[in-house]
Amino acid sequence: MAATIKLYTNHGCPWAHRAHIALNELKLPFEEEIIDLSVPRTQEYLAINPRGLVPSLSYNGQIITESGIVAQFLADAHPSHLVPTGGTPEAALARARVNFFVDTFFTKANSQYHKALFAKTDEEAEAASQEFLKQLEKEVEPLLSDAAPYFGGSKTLTLAEVLTGSFILRLLALPKNGVGPESLIKDLPTRTPNFYKWANAVIEHPSVNSIWNEENVVSKTKTILAKQKA
Ligand SMILES: N[C@@H](CCC(=O)N[C@@H](CS)C(=O)NCC(=O)O)C(=O)O
Known part of the structure; x- marks a missing residue:
């Protein structure tokens, strides 16, 4: 049932x-x-x-x-293509790889992105943006070398994209709309090509973008940042 x-x-x-x-x-x-x-x-x-x-x-x-x-x-x-259920070393390894990727994305890169958005001065924002790019390049980029187009060579969405997709939508959309320094995304195609390709595949996926409302998120984020500055 x-x-x-x-x-x-x-x-x-x-x-x-x-x-x-x-x-x-x-x-x-x-x-x-x-x-x-x-x-x-x-x-x-x-x-x-x-x-x-x-x-x-x-x-x-x-x-x-x-x-x-x-x-x-x-x-x-609901076992599916998202992630292998446990019980074998191979499945455990695949799950560990996804968990490591998600942990790395949030702790190393997204935390710096967040810092850049919420920085008090332009200088602080630029410094956090540069650190974001450095961490993305060093820590995240190598983990996406076999993305095809999804994590771990998968042709279908995985748990890695389930857990990061909503943040990737924001990551690419906000600086384009004047939220955060433009340097957050400007050099992604050249500095982190694996990430850039993967991120664009992620945001195009209908399961990822079905409730996405760019205009709303941009305007709410602008309001939050303005309140914080006031
Ligand atoms: N660690 C929580 C975070 C959830 C969270 O922060 N949700 C926010 C909205 S994005 C919330 O419910 N905020 C309510 C409030 O702060 O009053 C999770 O992953 O579920």
């Missing part, structure tokens, strides 16, 4: 977006409830997720929270 799935989400949230990518790619029907993040969470929602964050997943009545755990759970509960 098909699982009963409800996703508590907000389409502007990159973490919640991960759950959408997983559900879309696994072709799992689900109901969604949009949580308004501009107001305090209701008692009803806090009973579902005491942290008050999105996403939360209700799966046959069981609540699962934290986007990475939600996506991993869905991939494990």
Whole structure:
């Protein structure tokens, strides 16, 4: 029998977006409830997720929270092309490779990207942008040498793209729209060609971009940055 799935989400949230990518790619029907993040969470929602964050997943009545755990759970509960289920050294190795890639992207590169966006001065932003490029080149680029076009030589989307896709959409879109220094993306084609090719394949994938609203994300990010500066 098909699982009963409800996703508590907000389409502007990159973490919640991960759950959408997983559900879309696994072709799992689900109901969604949009949580308004501009107001305090209701008692009803806090009973579902005491942290008050999105996403939360209700799966046959069981609540699962934290986007990475939600996506991993869905991939494990519904074995597919996304990632091999465990149980053999080969599968464990493939899972370890995905986990290492995702960890590297967030800790080494995306953290610097974030710093560049939220920098207090142009100089700080430029320094973080240069560090982002350096880390991307050193740490992420080699891990994408066999992308075809997806992680690990895969012709189909993998858990690596499920967990990073919503951030890649933002990474490429924001500087193009005047958010963050242009240097964040200007030299990607020459300095990190593997990453650039992979990232463009990722953002074109319908499971990745189905809830993406560039205009909304750009304008919300501009508002957040302006508030922070004020
Ligand atoms: N570590 C969490 C982060 C989720 C998160 O930060 N969600 C934000 C929206 S993007 C949220 O719910 N914020 C609510 C608030 O801060 O009040 C995850 O991966 O699920």
